[in-house]
Amino acid sequence: MKKIRIAVQKSGRLNEDSMRILKEIGIAIDNGKDQLKASARNFPLEVFYLRNGDIPQYLRDGVVDVAIIGENVLIEKGSDLQFVERLGFSKCKVSIAVPKSSKANSLKDLAGKRIATSYPNTVQKYLQQNAIDANLHTISGSVEIAPSIGLADGICDIVSSGSTLFKNGLKEIEVLFESEAVLAVSPLISEEMSTILEKIQFRIKAVLKGRNSKYILLNAPNDKLSEIISVLPGMKSPTVLPLAKNGWSSVHSVIDKGQFWEIIDELKASGAEGILVCPIENMVI
Structure with missing residues (x-):
């Protein structure tokens, strides 16, 4: 094969x-x-x-x-x-930055100025879309040092945490797009x-x-079951099983990782107890 x-x-x-x-x-x-x-x-x-x-x-x-x-x-x-x-994964931004001492605070402030970048096609297209005329200097690697050595007035490069910009005395003034x-x-x-x-x-x-989901199990009093289920989006609907303790049920569902704490707070306020949250390795839908 x-x-x-x-x-x-x-x-x-x-x-x-x-x-x-x-x-x-x-x-x-x-x-x-x-x-x-x-x-x-x-x-x-x-x-x-x-x-x-x-x-x-x-x-x-x-x-x-x-x-x-x-x-x-x-x-x-x-x-x-x-x-x-x-x-x-590998999320970042492609951004334009200038020295912190620069008076430039927006893209239009770089009209007629020099921009150093490893992404000339991307920057040129973006400048044209915004009707900005600037001079591009294409360089490979260490783009962030260009302003400090007098090569450019600003740069366009990928930004992850922003620590590289900070270390080189730069400030971000424009985000072209986010990447992953x-x-x-x-x-x-x-x-x-x-x-x-x-x-x-x-x-x-x-x-x-x-990666983006959590499996959640909880105990719910039956008189609060409808209210608790309304908080849980699940894939289709939560699984509800009776507990040995009379008047209580076990509720199983899947929640979005990004909404985790908000949902937990709502569940507790609605009367849920014994909340157990587990990671999900894979989820086939």
Whole structure:
């Protein structure tokens, strides 16, 4: 059976997160140090370890079928390529920043100024959309030092925690867009590989749904049952089982991780007791 070829970043945080999600969807990779590619033991898949910026061209040429890549890189170097899944990790922003001492407080203040960036296509398009004329300096790496050495009046780069901007005396004045890892697809992918990709997507959706959900069990007095159930969205409806103690029931449901504490507060106020919350590894829907 032919193997689907997936590209991941050769090293760094995105590589670690990519290999982690492949492991979580049950794909075991035999990869040694400095390998350029490796095969899965239990799934028709082969991993290519590539430089992030080279991945869009490999997709375009059909050298790989799919790739886990930052959306920011796809926008910069692969705007003609499609992605089929947002993966929820390696989140960042692509932002414009200037020295804290700068009088510039908005994008329009950089009209006629110099902007250093590793994302010239992205920045140029954004400037045109906002009718701003600025001079771009394309540089690779260490973009944040450009203003301090007199190379530029501002920069455009990825921002995660903001600590790098802080350390280099910069302030963010414009966010172009937010980015995360995505599953991108080659326009030349075959029907056979598309079928395998569907299986990968199915597993990824189950993992991501599990990451964003919590399983909750609680005890509820029967006279408060309707009120408590109304607080729990569940997948379809909560599971309700009678307890040995007369007049009480056990309620089981799934709640969104982002609403966890708000829901817990409402449940307690409605009379729920013995609330137990468990993580969910995978959730198939």
